[in-house]
Amino acid sequence: TRTPVNVTVTGAAGQIGYALLFRIASGHLLGADVPVRLRLLEIPQAVKAAEGTAMELDDCAFPLLTGIDIFDDAAKAFEGTNVALLVGARPRTKGMERGDLLEANGGIFKPQGEAINAGAADDIKVLVVGNPANTNALIAQSHAPDVPAERFTAMTRLDHNRALAQLSKKAGVSVADIKKMTIWGNHSATQYPDIFHAEIAGKNAAETVNDQAWLENDFIPTVAKRGAAIIEARGASSAASAASAAIDHVHTWVNGTAEGTWTSMAVVSDGSYGVPEGLISSFPVTTKDGKWEIVQGLEINDFSRGRIDASVQELSEERDAVRKLGLI
Numbered sequence: 001t002r003t004p005v006n007v008t009v010t011g012a013a014g015q016i017g018y019a020l021l022f023r024i025a026s027g028h029l030l031g032a033d034v035p036v037r038l039r040l041l042e043i044p045q046a047v048k049a050a051e052g053t054a055m056e057l058d059d060c061a062f063p064l065l066t067g068i069d070i071f072d073d074a075a076k077a078f079e080g081t082n083v084a085l086l087v088g089a090r091p092r093t094k095g096m097e098r099g100d101l102l103e104a105n106g107g108i109f110k111p112q113g114e115a116i117n118a119g120a121a122d123d124i125k126v127l128v129v130g131n132p133a134n135t136n137a138l139i140a141q142s143h144a145p146d147v148p149a150e151r152f153t154a155m156t157r158l159d160h161n162r163a164l165a166q167l168s169k170k171a172g173v174s175v176a177d178i179k180k181m182t183i184w185g186n187h188s189a190t191q192y193p194d195i196f197h198a199e200i201a202g203k204n205a206a207e208t209v210n211d212q213a214w215l216e217n218d219f220i221p222t223v224a225k226r227g228a229a230i231i232e233a234r235g236a237s238s239a240a241s242a243a244s245a246a247i248d249h250v251h252t253w254v255n256g257t258a259e260g261t262w263t264s265m266a267v268v269s270d271g272s273y274g275v276p277e278g279l280i281s282s283f284p285v286t287t288k289d290g291k292w293e294i295v296q297g298l299e300i301n302d303f304s305r306g307r308i309d310a311s312v313q314e315l316s317e318e319r320d321a322v323r324k325l326g327l328i
């Protein structure tokens with residue numbers, strides 16, 4: 001039998017955590033033949049709620065789940081971790097300035113980066129979900145100097161999946177018929193979902209749809225503001241779809257992208273497509289054998305260039321702000 005993979009989830013008692021843990025334990029994160037051991041991190045006030053979720057996980061009798069440990073100490077929670085899902089974050093509350101938000105999250109992601117550096121397994125892979133995800137990932141990564149920078153990623157897979165859903169409705173096709181969707185930049189309202197390289201049943205998606213007004217006034221804002229629309233409709237923020245995207249992100253990273261397509265992940269830039277080196281920005285990536293690569297050689301038209309630059313500019317500003325605060 002295989003040795004269990006240690007998966008650490010932070011913010012385990014939150015909404016996303018509740019939707020995420022059961023899918024990890026049932027084999028959707030890593031595969032139906034991979035046993036997992038869960039390590040849950042919570043703040044002290046939420047440990048009891050995490051214990052309740054752990055009781056429910058026990059009651060599912062998942063054959064792949066070999067154990068659950070709960071911690072309120074990051075140093076312990078990341079010991080021996082192979083996959084870390086950093087979901088817990090400080091949400092923006094009324095009257096909070098962006099600097100306050102970045103600072104509060106620095107207080108969370110700096111010690112977590114240090115703990116990963118000190119104790120995680122050699123093959124550690126990190127996905128940051130908690131917002132502002134790209135910059136939180138940058139903070140954690142900068143405090144884990146012994147871990148290769150490419151192991152720290154942030155989630156834009158939900159944006160990617162939302163873009164697939166919108167395009168499939170517009171074109172009247174199944175999401176399975178769409179390949180090579182791309183999200184560029186920051187997981188924020190400035191993100192750029194790009195269909196100029198996407199394909200619908202093998203044909204260029206932008207040409208197939210051929211509707212620039214829809215692209216600019218409908219598709220892009222709908223994808224970028226979907227989170228707010230869900231809060232408005234549901235009275236609570238998206239949680240199951242965010243958890244599902246986190247599952248997809250890690251599953252694709254570990255198991256590889258299919259031939260002839262790619263996915264979107266926020267990863268450390270090597271300067272590709274004019275994105276300053278070191279920023280954690282979303283790109284089209286392929287994955288194989290547990291490693292990602294940025295898709296090279298795509299032609300970027302003027303419309304896309306402007307959108308990518310605007311989102312990357314926001315990431316640069318966030319980096320400058322956390323630098324000023326001494327967080328990186």
Ligand code: NDP
Nearest residue numbers: 010011013014015016041042046088089091130131238242
């Ligand atoms: P959720 O589980 O709903 O969300 C957690 C984080 O994911 C938030 O930062 C949220 O950002 C982010 N997120 C990213 N994408 C999405 C998306 N598409 N939809 C919704 N959220 C998204 O938050 P809860 O408040 O229910 O739970 C958070 C938990 O984290 C609490 O139990 C808290 O105790 C814990 N926590 C743990 C820490 C730790 O382990 N050290 C530190 C801080 C908190 P946004 O706010 O922008 O929606």
